[in-house]
Amino acid sequence: MRVLGIDPGLNQTGYGVVVRDGRQLLVLDAGLVRPGPASTRIEERLAALYDGVFGILARHQPGALALEEVFSHGRFPGSALWIAHARAVVCLAAAKADVPVESYAPATVKQAITGYGRATKEQVQHMVGVRLGADAPRSADVADALALAITHLDAVGSVMLSAAKHPAGRPPVPQTLRPAQGDK
Amino acid sequence: MRVLGIDPGLNQTGYGVVVRDGRQLLVLDAGLVRPGPASTRIEERLAALYDGVFGILARHQPGALALEEVFSHGRFPGSALWIAHARAVVCLAAAKADVPVESYAPATVKQAITGYGRATKEQVQHMVGVRLGADAPRSADVADALALAITHLDAVGSVMLSAAKHPAGRPPVPQTLRPAQGDK
Numbered sequence: 001m002r003v004l005g006i007d008p009g010l011n012q013t014g015y016g017v018v019v020r021d022g023r024q025l026l027v028l029d030a031g032l033v034r035p036g037p038a039s040t041r042i043e044e045r046l047a048a049l050y051d052g053v054f055g056i057l058a059r060h061q062p063g064a065l066a067l068e069e070v071f072s073h074g075r076f077p078g079s080a081l082w083i084a085h086a087r088a089v090v091c092l093a094a095a096k097a098d099v100p101v102e103s104y105a106p107a108t109v110k111q112a113i114t115g116y117g118r119a120t121k122e123q124v125q126h127m128v129g130v131r132l133g134a135d136a137p138r139s140a141d142v143a144d145a146l147a148l149a150i151t152h153l154d155a156v157g158s159v160m161l162s163a164a165k166h167p168a169g170r171p172p173v174p175q176t177l178r179p180a181q182g183d184k
Numbered sequence: 185m186r187v188l189g190i191d192p193g194l195n196q197t198g199y200g201v202v203v204r205d206g207r208q209l210l211v212l213d214a215g216l217v218r219p220g221p222a223s224t225r226i227e228e229r230l231a232a233l234y235d236g237v238f239g240i241l242a243r244h245q246p247g248a249l250a251l252e253e254v255f256s257h258g259r260f261p262g263s264a265l266w267i268a269h270a271r272a273v274v275c276l277a278a279a280k281a282d283v284p285v286e287s288y289a290p291a292t293v294k295q296a297i298t299g300y301g302r303a304t305k306e307q308v309q310h311m312v313g314v315r316l317g318a319d320a321p322r323s324a325d326v327a328d329a330l331a332l333a334i335t336h337l338d339a340v341g342s343v344m345l346s347a348a349k350h351p352a353g354r355p356p357v358p359q360t361l362r363p364a365q366g367d368k
Binding site for chain 2: 041087
């Protein structure tokens with residue numbers, strides 16, 4: 001299965017396409033979509049981001065698009081509203097390309113990649129490189145995108161493994177993929 | 185000039201198309217786009233909203249789309265993140281239809297419609313009806329959308345009037361269209 005992970009932002013959006021080949025994870029493509037400078041009208045930046053993501057979806061035809069969850073509880077800084085704008089057009093591109101969106105809490109991604117739900121950005125960057133048998137991505141946004149793709153591939157792999165062990169019932173959710181307490 | 189006002193939301197999005205005919209404002213179309221129940225996948229709801237708004241743009245070909253501003257300062261409840269998702273696909277539809285987006289602060293809209301920047305929803309609803317020579321819209325979301333369209337038509341009208349009076353320079357921003365103090 002091929003998974004596109006995306007870390008959306010209006011300044012730059014990180015993306016990474018990862019595929020599982022046996023026990024090995026391979027990066028097919030990774031980089032940044034830049035929706036244009038802050039002086040550009042918001043609707044034009046959103047259109048540039050949409051077109052960029054739709055192009056990646058068309059090129060790689062992934063089985064899923066992995067994103068960070070939206071937290072609807074609590075209060076957020078205003079900048080989160082612009083990230084939500086970027087996230088929305090990424091979701092729309094997925095719908096138009098007929099690719100399902102899967103969301104993971106940040107702590108779930110950190111736990112899946114580093115084994116620790118409160119890992120730093122640097123730890124995630126480092127461990128993404130280790131998991132992919134490559135140098136750590138220099139961009140934290142690309143690393144986060146790849147981490148999301150790996151998290152979803154791990155989740156799907158674990159479920160398939162559990163399904164093989166428990167053919168009669170629904171497999172249990174892997175412990176490492178449960179969100180950390182108090183992080184919702 | 186024909187203006188489409190939109191009050192975005194994932195449960196329902198209010199819209200209203202208003203045109204100025206001499207001194208009279210006329211509603212060409214108004215109603216709600218419903219992007220589907222909360223049980224539907226978010227990407228499908230965003231696609232339904234996008235298609236709905238794009239259809240309205242194609243049908244009426246307005247000269248502008250008027251929305252509420254995004255406030256990037258301060259902190260917001262989590263529900264604002266979902267409104268931002270809806271707002272983003274409305275902006276994208278405008279970009280794809282080549283219609284410029286104009287944004288107004290809520291206090292600016294209330295001031296323009298009722299003469300008071302802290303008017304209640306009911307006052308806005310009532311005065312929208314008065315301005316349009318019609319019954320007050322029953323839906324507050326439709327009323328807000330129509331209020332945005334009227335606010336933009338007033339702003340454009342004032343600027344044209346001022347430009348006629350001040351042909352040499354850029355006309356001053358009308359006092360009634362400045363955001364209220366402390367409301368940013």
